[in-house]
């Protein structure tokens with residue numbers, strides 16, 4: 001069966017073969033001004049934090065027909081409490097969970113879905129640990145396309161599962177893990193004209209490079225020393241690396257930051273590769289409660305490895321206990337994120353302790369998903385039902401004390417004035433007004 005504009009489901013070769021440098025571009029100052037000015041436009045394509053940078057995304061013929069939910073333009077938060085916990089003076093969080101479907105996947109999906117539409121595909125598909133499927137389902141629905149998602153049964157957060165149903169995708173829960181879902185999906189797209197939207201799709205990476213542009217734009221074109229990202233299928237680290245390297249190439253920034261990738265200890269093939277003297281990649285059987293990054297055989301590992309090697313940076317891992325603590329610490333700063341995003345803070349603490357990141361370095365954590373994606377995890381943590389005794393046994397005394405201080409289990413009371421006052425009075429003694437009313 002023939003398919004519109006190419007072989008079924010097979011995305012084109014990497015668009016970096018045709019780098020933006022071959023496109024006629026204004027000078028760096030002109031581009032910065034243009035991108036800034038678009039923020040005040042009322043056009044959807046200008047309001048998108050991805051298509052605002054369209055000079056660096058020469059992937060669609062008609063930019064007025066792109067599929068956008070006004071993704072991107074996410075906040076860069078100062079994180080003084082987490083900075084102190086990690087041992088650095090200056091820490092920021094680029095919160096990609098503030099995208100329309102609650103994760104960084106939207107920036108890639110607007111790009112790749114727009115290409116699918118231009119090529120006339122009726123169906124799109126992906127295998128996912130939950131966020132890609134949520135994003136794909138939403139953008140497909142906006143474009144009037146049908147979507148099919150393969151997800152590991154019982155191993156994705158409910159918020160994400162509910163999203164793909166809400167946006168009308170055909171949701172297939174398979175009794176396997178993410179890596180098994182990918183294998184089966186490849187069989188499906190080989191047989192039918194379905195556009196494959198997994199992160200091997202090069203257009204996704206083009207969209208996912210734009211947070212790199214936003215970070216430096218938000219810092220008035222200053223380049224931080226270090227970017228810390230979670231690693232699962234390893235597309236995000238590659239995409240951000242590409243964004244920074246292209247900016248340097250175009251004279252928008254004088255140098256690139258280091259990029260470090262943090263994995264969950266139970267799903268750590270890149271960490272093992274990094275510490276292997278032969279630098280061999282060996283897939284692992286993945287297991288972690290940070291289900292977004294429960295991936296043992298990452299598709300884009302070579303690109304991520306190249307980014308770490310070319311830009312500098314490290315690969316670290318975080319235990320279940322360390323991830324839970326870091327997530328609670330990010331939550332306690334009023335920001336919040338999903339478990340997979342919290343590996344960044346857990347990993348940064350280790351990089352600082354090892355002397356790989358110095359106190360003076362300006363570090364940006366990339367928080368990839370919203371805290372509401374996995375509220376079950378958060379509730380279990382605060383109720384003290386998440387971590388096993390064996391996992392807690394691995395905590396240092398300081399970590400154990402932090403867990404105890406951070407846990408805020410809900411208090412269930414009779415709706416009676418005396419009962420409520422008696423229960424809360426001991427806490428109220430600590431309440432002081434710092435400002436006169």
Ligand code: F0G
Pocket residue numbers: 103105127128129130131132133199230231232233234235236237292293338340341368369
């Ligand atoms: N953080 C979150 C919240 C994710 O959903 C993912 C990946 C990652 C980090 C890792 O990014 O794969 O580019 O290294 N989620 C994919 C999905 C696999 O299907 O939603 P990566």
